[in-house]
Amino acid sequence: MDQTVLFFLFLLAMLAAWLGPRPLAAALFGAALVLTVADFFHHATSALTLSF
Amino acid sequence: MSARTAILLNALGLYAISLVLLLGLVFQFLWHELPCPLCLLQRVAFVTLAVGPILNIRHGPRPSHYAMSLLAALVGMMVAVRQVMLHILPGNPGYGSAVAGLHYYSWAALIFVFAIVLIGLVLLFDRQFDRTPVAPAVPTFAALAVWLTIIVAAANAASTLLECGFTWCAEDPIRYILLDGG
Numbered sequence: 001m002d003q004t005v006l007f008f009l010f011l012l013a014m015l016a017a018w019l020g021p022r023p024l025a026a027a028l029f030g031a032a033l034v035l036t037v038a039d040f041f042h043h044a045t046s047a048l049t050l051s052f
Numbered sequence: 053m054s055a056r057t058a059i060l061l062n063a064l065g066l067y068a069i070s071l072v073l074l075l076g077l078v079f080q081f082l083w084h085e086l087p088c089p090l091c092l093l094q095r096v097a098f099v100t101l102a103v104g105p106i107l108n109i110r111h112g113p114r115p116s117h118y119a120m121s122l123l124a125a126l127v128g129m130m131v132a133v134r135q136v137m138l139h140i141l142p143g144n145p146g147y148g149s150a151v152a153g154l155h156y157y158s159w160a161a162l163i164f165v166f167a168i169v170l171i172g173l174v175l176l177f178d179r180q181f182d183r184t185p186v187a188p189a190v191p192t193f194a195a196l197a198v199w200l201t202i203i204v205a206a207a208n209a210a211s212t213l214l215e216c217g218f219t220w221c222a223e224d225p226i227r228y229i230l231l232d233g234g
Contacts, residue, residue, distance in 0.1 A: 001216050003092040007209035010099045014202050017106040029103050029120055033127065036096055040131050043089045 002039050006032060053177035056191075058113040061174060062105035063194035065167075066201045069102050072163060073204045076156060077211060085148045086215055086225040087156075090135045094160045095212075097128025099205045101167060106201070109194045113180045118171050125167040132161035 009032035017025035053061075076095055080087060087095065104121030108114070135157040139146040146155045154162075174180075215221065217229035 001218050001220060003089065003096055003221060004209060004212045004216060006093075006096045007099060007205065007212055010096065010103065011202065011205050011209060013103050014099075014106055014198075014205065017103055018110055018198055018202070022107065022111055025103065025107060026116075026120070029100075033100060033123060036093065036100065036127055040093055040127070040134075043093065044134055 002042075006036055006039065009035065053174075053180050055113055055180050055182070058174065058177070058180035059109050059191065059194055062108040062113070063191070063197040065105045065170075066102055066109075066194075066197035069098050069105075070197070070200045070204045072160075073098055073201075073208055075151075077204075077207060079149070079151065079156070080211065083149055086228070087212075088147055088223060088225065089221045090131055090138075091147070091156060092212055092221060093131045094128055094135070094157060095208050097124060097131060097164070098160075099201075099208065100124035101128065101164075102201045102205070106198050109190055109198060112183075115175065115181065118175050121171050122168060125164045125171065129161060129164035129168070132157045132164060136161055 009028060013025050013028035013032060016028055073095060076087070076091075079085065101121055101124040104117040104119075104124070107117040107120070111117075135147070139155070139157075147157070148155060151159065212221075214228045214230045215225055219229070
């Protein structure tokens with residue numbers, strides 16, 4: 001779910017970059033990038049349990 | 053380098069990003085290998101990398117747009133290197149199948165480093181930032197690149213929604229949660 005949200009946020013940033021004003025695209029990009037780093041830290045601190 | 057040349061280079065970058073994302077999707081469905089959370093984050097980072105070039109094409113090249121791409125590539129490299137480290141011990145089979153001898157995350161790490169070098173090189177050319185009274189028209193080649201990237205990113209978003217549903221994505225996913233009825 002977390003990655004789905006990030007995909008949609010960056011999709012919005014791309015659409016804003018193409019169709020909307022620059023500041024909106026930059027704001028969406030910044031917010032989504034911070035969330036991406038936060039999500040990375042969430043996954044980086046959990047063990048990757050593989051089934052093989 | 054003129055603004056027009058820079059825009060064409062940015063469009064080429066978008067085609068390259070679309071190709072990487074498309075290949076990820078093709079391997080996912082051909083080999084029935086679902087991406088793990090870190091794999092998905094690397095795909096997110098590739099999408100992130102596309103925002104700067106779209107701004108360059110639409111509003112003209114600016115150093116701040118390249119800075120956004122640099123930050124995106126840095127985050128992507130961080131995620132990819134983390135996953136390389138998880139599987140670096142001898143005897144570890146890695147996650148998923150290898151493509152041309154390297155796993156997707158190893159390729160991703162190399163591509164993000166390559167992107168950082170490439171953006172640094174393009175930033176060396178100052179003339180592209182000369183402001184003109186009228187913004188240059190967007191070539192069809194570049195407009196197509198933008199829409200292709202948006203469509204491929206949307207396909208990735210849909211695939212991730214099918215895989216993870218409305219919960220945290222499984223560390224080692226083996227099924228599409230939404231397709232199997234949760």
